[in-house]
Amino acid sequence: ILNVEQSPQSLHVQEGDSTNFTCSFPSSNFYALHWYRWETAKSPEALFVMTLNGDEKKKGRISATLNTKEGYSYLYIKGSQPEDSATYLCAFEVDSSYKLIFGSGTRLLVRP
C-alpha cells in the first residue's frame, strides 16, 4: 500500500513568521510530486509539480524542494501572511500513471 504522510497536521504561526512542512512518500515507482493549496470552501489549487531529484520550485514567497532518493519534499513559506492560511496538500504520482495519492494535508493558520 502506497502511503503519503504530511507533517505537521496543523500549524499556527504569527504573521511574518517563516514556516515549512514536510511530505514523505515512497521512494520507489516515483514519477512526480504535486503540491496543492486548498482554502476552505474553495477548490484545491495547484502550486507545483516536481519530477526531478533535487528540483526546487518557487512561486512568490512559497518554495518547495524534492528529494526522491529519500522520499521527501519540503514546502517553505517565507514571511507568512493571513492570506496564506489554507490546507497544503501533497500528492505522489506513481509511474506517470496520472493517478495521485494524496496526503491528509497540513492546515496552516496565520494570525495577524
Add this chain to the structure above:
Amino acid sequence: NAGVTQTPKFQVLKTGQSMTLQCAQDMNHNSMYWYRQDPGMGLRLIYYSASEGTTDKGEVPNGYNVSRLNKREFSLRLESAAPSQTSVYFCASSEFEGLGGETQYFGPGTRLLVL
C-alpha cells in the same frame, strides 16, 4: 472560462436512494477524475477517465459508477447510497498528453450527506 464545474453543491440523501453527481470542464482536457475527501484523510481517487470513451477504477470504486458522456462531462452515480458515502466529492481534469506530471484542476466540490 468556468474551469471545472460541479452540480449540485450540496445534497442530502436517505440510505438506499440514488443520485448522480455532474461534472463538466471547458478546458478541452482529455482526462477527468472523481475523488472523495473525508475528515483526516487525503483525497482518494474513486474513478478516472484517461480519455473520452474510457473509464477505470481508482482506489475506492465500490458503490459507485461513472459515465464519460463526452469530452466535457464526467458523471458519478451512487446507485444505492449508504451513510459511509457521506463525503465531499471533487471532480478534476487534466490535459493528459501521456507524459504524466500534469497538473489536475479541481472543481468546487459537492457535499453529500447520507442519512
